[in-house]
Amino acid sequence: MAVAPVAKARRFARGRHGHACDVISRRRPSFLVMAWIVVGVVIAAIQDYFDRLDTAGGVASAVVAALLWPLLLLGFDVRISR
Numbered sequence: 059m060a061v062a063p064v065a066k067a068r069r070f071a072r073g074r075h076g077h078a079c080d081v082i083s084r085r086r087p088s089f090l091v092m093a094w095i096v097v098g099v100v101i102a103a104i105q106d107y108f109d110r111l112d113t114a115g116g117v118a119s120a121v122v123a124a125l126l127w128p129l130l131l132l133g134f135d136v137r138i139s140r
Contacts, residue, residue: 098127105130107137115139 068121102123103106110116123130130136 094127095124098124101127101130 102120105123107123111120112124116139120140122136122138126136
């Protein structure tokens, strides 16, 4: 007897614990990761890293500054230039 395609798909769409909803659920970023990024964007904006976003170097500098914001507080300049 052949297994219907829908039943076969349901059988393989189960998560680790056998629940179908495990496959659909997505992992969300943690609160600490979101807080790190928000603080980094605020500090990078205060130090004018978002003023020149017209070049790739300016965008890269803004992203690096937002992610590595503790270096900004220590006085490092993470601007990327030629």
